[in-house]
Every structure is written in C-alpha cells, then in structure tokens.
Amino acid sequence: MSTPRIAADSRIAEGAAIPASVPRKSTIRKNIEASWVDALAFVVVAIVFLVPFTFIVLTAAKTQAEASLAEFSWPSPFQLIQNVGDVLAYGNGLMLLALWNSMLLTVGSVTLIVLLSALVAFVMQRRPSRYATAARAVILAGLIIPPAVVPTIFLLQTLGLYKTLPGLILVEVGHALPFATLVLLAFMASIPREIDESAVIDGASPLRLFFSIILPLLWPAVVTVIVVQSVAIYNDFAGPLYFLPGSQNVTAQLTLFNFISQFSTSFNLLFADVVLITIPPLIMFLFFQRQIVAGMTSGAVKG
Numbered sequence: 001m002s003t004p005r006i007a008a009d010s011r012i013a014e015g016a017a018i019p020a021s022v023p024r025k026s027t028i029r030k031n032i033e034a035s036w037v038d039a040l041a042f043v044v045v046a047i048v049f050l051v052p053f054t055f056i057v058l059t060a061a062k063t064q065a066e067a068s069l070a071e072f073s074w075p076s077p078f079q080l081i082q083n084v085g086d087v088l089a090y091g092n093g094l095m096l097l098a099l100w101n102s103m104l105l106t107v108g109s110v111t112l113i114v115l116l117s118a119l120v121a122f123v124m125q126r127r128p129s130r131y132a133t134a135a136r137a138v139i140l141a142g143l144i145i146p147p148a149v150v151p152t153i154f155l156l157q158t159l160g161l162y163k164t165l166p167g168l169i170l171v172e173v174g175h176a177l178p179f180a181t182l183v184l185l186a187f188m189a190s191i192p193r194e195i196d197e198s199a200v201i202d203g204a205s206p207l208r209l210f211f212s213i214i215l216p217l218l219w220p221a222v223v224t225v226i227v228v229q230s231v232a233i234y235n236d237f238a239g240p241l242y243f244l245p246g247s248q249n250v251t252a253q254l255t256l257f258n259f260i261s262q263f264s265t266s267f268n269l270l271f272a273d274v275v276l277i278t279i280p281p282l283i284m285f286l287f288f289q290r291q292i293v294a295g296m297t298s299g300a301v302k303g
Helices: 002-060 080-089 094-126 130-144 149-159 165-188 193-201 206-217 219-234 238-243 253-259 267-298
Strands: none
Touching: 002 080, 002 267, 080 094, 080 267, 094 130, 094 165, 094 206, 094 219, 094 253, 094 267, 130 165, 149 165, 149 238, 165 219, 165 238, 193 206, 206 219, 219 267, 238 253, 253 267
16 A cells, blocks of 8 residues: 555656756756857957957068068967057157147047036036026037137137137037936936935035035946047047147147048058057956946936
8 A cells, every 4th residue: 555655756756856856957058159159259359459459560570571471370489568668759758748748639539528527417417497408408419519720620620729729618618518417317317316305404515415426426438438438539630630730739640640641551560559558448448447438327227
C-alpha cells in the first residue's frame, strides 16, 4: 500500500521540478542574448570610434613620407613625441597661444551660458505667463533658424567688438543659449515647488532662493550643459574663422591651417595637431560621462 503513494509523491515532486527549470533556462538564454548584444555593441563602437582614433595616433607618430601614404600601418620609427614637440614649437609657440585662447573662449562662454540659461529657465518655469510662452517660442526659433554671419559681423563692428574675444564669447552664448535653456527647463520641472515656498516663508529673497537652493539642485543638468557646450565651443571652427580673425586671435582648431598648403601637406604634424586638440574634450567626457546621461534623462520624466 505504501509503494503507490511513494510513486505518486515522486511523480508530484518530479512534476513540480519541471516548471521550476523552465525559468532557469529562459534566464540563461536571456543572459546569452544580452552578452551577444553587448559584444555586438562593443564591435560597433570599436569600428566607429576606436579604429579612426587609432589611425590618427599612428599617422601622428610617422615620418612625413610614411604619413603621406595614408596607410593603416605601424610607423617604422615611432616619433609621436617628436611630432607633438614640433607642433608645439611651430610659430614660436603658436599652438600654446591657441590653446590659451580656446580655454578663455570656452570658460567665458560656458560661464555665461550656464548663468543666463539657469536664470531664464527659473523664471519661465516658476512664473508661467504669456510672456513665458512668447519666450519659449523665441527659444525654439533659436534652435531652428540658422545663424546669420554677415549681420552678426556688422553688429559686432557697430559695438566695437569685432576681432575681439568678448565679441566671440557673446556670439557663442547666443548660439548655445536656446539648447541650454531647454535642458535646464526640463530638469527644473522635476524640482517641487514646495521647496520654493518653504524658502520664501523663511525669508529668502528671489536671488538667494535661486543661487542657494535651486542652482545646487540643478547640478546634474548644469554638468550636462557644461560638458556639451564646452566641447562644442572648443571644437568650433566657423566662429573664430568669421568673427575672430588675426594671428594673435588664433584658436586651437585654426592651427590646422599651419600644416596644410596648396602644394605640400605635413600629414604627420597635422595629425599630431589633431591629437593635441582631441585631448581636452576626451578628458572631459571620460570624467563626466555619467553626469551627462543623468542630466539628459533626469528631467525627462516628472514625478
């Protein structure tokens, strides 16, 4: 009498064990599929980013004769440091002056962009009105309408700011202000209004409320604006070319002209210059990549 009961219990145990194994197999299958997706993404990233960057570094380490062949090969004499030193010494340290001008342009422009866009976003989000609606339309138009070069030059000449670094800083601020304002406006919508009310009850003025409470809470979005606009302004080629001519006003991007001529081009020095120009934005992305993603996604969902 006990034997059928034992067999039935064993069948029940076996039947209960079968469904439990199905999720394990599906989980293993999902992990395998995810690993294949990760491997495929890594291959795509390597092809799109790492292969061109490797070609740039290898060409920058070659002699002028080897670099002119434009081959993806290892340089016979690896002279990257020597080529970089030649670039830095060209024109009595013109590259150092260009890096200094690019740093002043980037720091000055980004500082004004962050301050003005945060103030505009604070007023538009906390005081909605028909004027805020009109300002939003102007900001969207600034993203859509391309900038006009000739009228901008005439305006800078009238103000006495043409061929000056402050004039180009104002141009860069005008170009980047719509994007930065929209990013901060979306992020500020996720900050509860009760924080403002509590600060006002405690006697905080509007400026103190903004600088002491709101602006620190905007830090993820501010980091996003700082990194994105710093790279964009630092890599800007057309702006300094049109609005900041002159040998003493040269920026990092314009130094590429030093190694290109009608009849001869030093590709090894040209690519060594590209390596020098690439280092600052690459360092920024490596240190602030998590903050960039957080700032771009935090304001996307409210609540």
